[in-house]
Amino acid sequence: MLRIAVPNKGSLSGPAAEMLHEAGYQQRRESKELRIVDPTNEVEFFYLRPRDIAIYVASGQLDIGLTGRDLLIDSGAEAEEILALGFARSTFRYACKPGTISGLADLAGKTVATSYEGIVAGHLADHGIDASVVHLDGAVETAIQLGVAQVIADVVETGTSLRNAGLEVVGEPIMRSEAVVIRRTGADGDDPKVQQFLRRLQGVLVARTYVMMDYDCRVEQLEKAVALTPGLESPTVSPLHNEGWVAVRAMVPAKEAQRIMDDLYDIGARAILTTAIHACRL
Numbered sequence: 190m191l192r193i194a195v196p197n198k199g200s201l202s203g204p205a206a207e208m209l210h211e212a213g214y215q216q217r218r219e220s221k222e223l224r225i226v227d228p229t230n231e232v233e234f235f236y237l238r239p240r241d242i243a244i245y246v247a248s249g250q251l252d253i254g255l256t257g258r259d260l261l262i263d264s265g266a267e268a269e270e271i272l273a274l275g276f277a278r279s280t281f282r283y284a285c286k287p288g289t290i291s292g293l294a295d296l297a298g299k300t301v302a303t304s305y306e307g308i309v310a311g312h313l314a315d316h317g318i319d320a321s322v323v324h325l326d327g328a329v330e331t332a333i334q335l336g337v338a339q340v341i342a343d344v345v346e347t348g349t350s351l352r353n354a355g356l357e358v359v360g361e362p363i364m365r366s367e368a369v370v371i372r373r374t375g376a377d378g379d380d381p382k383v384q385q386f387l388r389r390l391q392g393v394l395v396a397r398t399y400v401m402m403d404y405d406c407r408v409e410q411l412e413k414a415v416a417l418t419p420g421l422e423s424p425t426v427s428p429l430h431n432e433g434w435v436a437v438r439a440m441v442p443a444k445e446a447q448r449i450m451d452d453l454y455d456i457g458a459r460a461i462l463t464t465a466i467h468a469c470r471l
Contacts, residue, residue: 190233191382194245195389197236198243201368203390204276205255209234211396211468212389231382243268253383257372259344259366263307271378272370272387277393279344281308285354286333293360296320296340302332303342330354348386388470396466399440403430404453404461408433413456418451421471440466 196202197220206216215227217236226233236460237245240263242254247259247266254268259281261268283296290296296313299320303309306324313320323338330350344366345351345358370390372383406414411426418424420439427436441449441463450461 190231191253192233192235192251193386194235194237194242194251194256196242196255199239201239201255201257201277205233205274205368208274208390208393209255211393212386213468214389232386238329240264243371246371249373249376252365252380253370253372253386255368255370257366258289258369259305259308259364261369262311262364263305263445264308266414268371268372269374270369271372272390274370274390275397276373277366277368277395279346279366281305281342281366282346282358283340283342283360283363284351284358285340286355287357290340290359293318299340300338301340301342302329302338304329305342308363309342355413367436391471392469393468395471398443399466399469400443400446400463401437401438402441402446402449402461402463402465403438405429405434405456406438406453406456406458409434410456411435411437412457414453417452417456 197206210216214230214232215225216234217225223236224234235251239256240260242256243261243266245251246254248269255274257277258270259279261270283301293316296318297320300323301309301320302323302325304324304326306322310322313322323332325332325337329343330339331354332341333356334354341356342363351358367440370387404419414437415424417448418437418439418441424437424439429436446463450463453461
C-alpha cells in the first residue's frame with residue numbers, strides 16, 4: 190500500500206482531509222484516529238504532527254506526505270516538494286518595533302526570535318547577515334517586549350497580531366508558504382502509485398479552479414465566442430436544431446466566469462450556464 194502522512198491538527202488538517210476526500214480517498218471519522226486503511230484505493234494514511242511529517246517521509250518509512258512548505262524547509266529533512274496544493278497560504282516575515290530597523294542589513298548583530306529557526310538561520314546565512322537566532326515555541330510577539338530579542342520572524346497573515354503587539358513588518362518576505370505534497374529526496378519519481386495520487390490531487394485543483402460553461406450563439410459570432418472561451422485544447426461546438434445556431438461548451442477559469450458571461454452576452458450569446466466541476470483528469 191501507498192503510505193501517506195497527513196496533518197493531524199492545525200490549519201493544515203481540515204483542508205488536507207477535505208482535498209483527500211474530494212480526490213476519492215477515505216478519511217478518518219474521529220480526530221483520535223492516528224492511522225486508517227483505505228483498501229479500495231490501496232492507501233494507508235498516518236495522521237501526524239505537521240512539524241514531524243517531513244522527518245518521517247525523509248526516513249523512507251512513509252512514501253509521501255502533506256505538510257507546509259515552511260515546515261518542510263524548517264525541518265532540514267532530506268525531503269522535497271513535488272506538488273503545491275493551494276491552501277494554507279502564508280507569508281513569513283521579520284518584524285520589530287517601529288523605526289528600529291529599516292532593512293535586512295540592519296539585522297546584523299541583532300537577536301531574532303522565531304519558531305522557525307531553520308528557515309531564519311538559512312535566510313540570514315544566504316544574505317551574509319551575522320545575527321543570533323533564538324528558538325521559541327508558540328507566539329513570539331512578546332519576545333521583544335520581554336527583552337529576549339530585538340526582532341521576531343513569524344508567519345504574517347493579516348498583521349493584526351503584530352500591530353496589537355506594537356510591531357511592524359520590515360524588509361521583504363522571507364518566504365511564501367502553502368500546503369505541499371512531499372517525498373523523500375531521491376525517491377523514485379515514476380512510482381505509478383504516487384503518480385496516480387498526484388493526478389487525483391491535480392484533478393481536484395483543476396476542478397476548484399475551473400467551471401464548465403455552456404452557451405448558444407449564432408454561427409457568425411462563433412469565432413468571437415471561441416476567442417473568449419478557448420477551453421483547454423478547444424471548445425466543443427455542436428449544431429442546434431435551429432439553423433444558424435450552435436451550442437458551445439468549454440472550461441473557463443472560475444474567477445473570470447462572470448466577466449466572460451458578460452462578454453458573451455454582449456456578442457449575442459444566450460442560454461449561458463456555468464456548472465461546477467467535481468473531478469477531472471487532464
